[in-house]
Amino acid sequence: MLKSVLTTVALRYSATRSQYYRYPFSIGLHFVGVTKSGDVEKERMKPERVPKFSKLSEFQKYFSTILGESRDVEKEFVYQKRRDQLLEACMGNENTYIGNNTEADVKTRLIVDRAHQFIYCAIEKIGSTFWKRIIQIVSGYRKTKNPFDIRGIEAHGHVKTLQKISFDRIHVLLENSTKFIFVREPYARLLSGYVDKLFSPNSLYWKYVGGYIVRHFRAKPTNHSVKCGHDVTFSEFIDYFVDSMSYNRHRNNHFTPSYEHCRPCQIRYDIIGKLETFRNDTLYILDKLGLKSLIRFTDFSKDSEIDALTDAVDNIYAMRHTVVKCMPFKEALLRIWKKMQIRGILSRDIPFPYSQRKSASAFLSLADFSQSLIDAHARSGPREKRLKNREDALIEAFQQIDPQQLQKLKTVLEPDCKIFGYNSEPPQIFKTYPNLKPFFFSL
Template sequence: MLVNHQHKMVFCYIPKVGCTFFKRLMLILNGKYPNVSSPYDIAPTKIHVLPIDLLSTHPRENAAVLRAYKKVVFVRDPYTRLFSGYLDKMFMPRQMFKTLCTYIIKTFRKSVVKNSSITCPLDVTFEEFLRYVIHSNQNNVKKNYHFGMMHDLCGTCDIKYDIIGKLETFVPDLNLMFEEIGESHRMPVENLVTERVEDDLTAVVDYAFHTKKNTCMDFSQILRRTWRRAQIRGFVSMDLDFPFTNNQTLFVTQQEFLDTIKDASLVSRNDKSLKVIKSEAMSYAYSTVPMDVLNQLEVLLKDDCLQFGYDTRPKHVFEANQRTWNFNYFDV
């Protein structure tokens, strides 16, 4: 939990619920960046090197703070959160998840020969990922906090939160948080939505180029996945094909690629289909998952859904396999 003593606020951050944004925001509120007005002016990498004010490890001090301070948490639809986790941690090649990906493939891929060696575990399917999430959370085996349940991560059964914001209503809920701590004029929240796109693209392109020499995946494939991720996130139109040949990807610079994907995002702004691309891609992903796995997932996510007011059995998830899909969003 992050703590801000000046405003007497405790913030519980949850992976894949604006986690990096809120860590940067708390750095500003805690005075680490007195001349910065927007969290997006702070490089995402800074949250890993700068000291972040955390709740004390002493139980008595913790209890006193939790009684006296405002407690805030932001959540999001559990099914969407898992899809977002897959997109960013599995579909995008993440070196830090290589060991976990190897475990997932060896444990949940039917075609893998027992004790066989896996040299490049970067093709985990959405079904395999969900089987892992279910198994790890139900059996407390190989758990990764990025994919833990929200009510477990922030102890919402034991702690009474004063503000439970939602990513789906980010602007009004963040404004409410600012009002509650007396910072209603701190920053124009509405502008943050626009800034988010450029920040996201800059960060993911930076990561792609920094992993160029440290991954087993062909670099052209990394850049193609980076482009497709931007499309699935609703930043770039699906009508805009990947603009480089395999040979060109060998020589394109980070700045050239970043400029190209940013330009594509600007051109795509008037594309009305952007709003539905991510939901369509998510439905497609869930359509590839057997119903018995989805039923197990419903049981796992039930507490999160009921506590935070989300549908336990959304149609776009459980009826997705009834549709005819002519496009594979993950085939790049």
């Protein structure tokens, strides 16, 4: 069983604390493993000689003779601190921080590339589509070097997971592959899931998740709302999420916590990337895997934003015939516009251009709406200023949540916060803003 394999790895994880997680990934030493007889392998550096570092200066001094002056010691320290944070949180909680995702589900998330000897655990809403594009390229399936040449709707598929791998083989792969994971601030990830799957047009999620939420968490819903599930509020979504996690029912992987997807307290991840530093972490991982020459970026930030706009347009027009059964297409396009403002891709100062043209959106082509978004993006000003939209939208959304429910939510998200080093009670979310005027979620 996978559980026994993961439990075995977890025991090694705890037993080899100093041996494994005190070494920066790039030092080049082979990490502690366990032989078939169960004995801990001897290291070239004795574990008791590798202390825990709380300051960069201590880290630099200790490893200067190993890393050399040319190495980016400060960068290595960042990844060591992340591993230390995970280890501290997981110590003694290996059997607690598992969650309710099935073993089969965990296996489907572990994407393996045997040729390049890495395993990537994919989590929704944390750059997984982008990394699947990279994997398609390095595997040879795509004949390009730029991941943004691959449309988002074409990124899913043509990757190999551990789903059909035997358990004894999984054990060998875990031991002999570089394993990495990307995580994200839990409250922001939850809002992103809501915006992407319920607030913006998504007829599939409206039907199966939105409809369920309306039926169970809204008093006196209309028949139209029950049938479509298209108008779920963020407050209703949080009620649903807390209930689904508390009672393990009607859960959805786009919302469930990261630790449940990838079992970080049972599987030893070599590198922990974060969405907040996605570009730098991606380049670091590619470098460590020896794949940097296979991937090329031009302007990462600009390309990623144009890609998000293109993906949003592709999706809404692909679902157009089902979406219009639940709301006017003009409102659906408005929600896409708002979504791009929430993400900080469009300035909040640029209004939706079709609000005064009642019939225009009914005949608006994909190319025309796409061009409107790209033109607005070009006029949206500096990225640093636009990114403030994300925090403003986060504040606006969570101001809708009752304080008592917010405390229940904190309990659900606390494992992710502890494991990956995020604040379980972000002040901007738990603070009250009595004079806040709705904007992002006002239609």
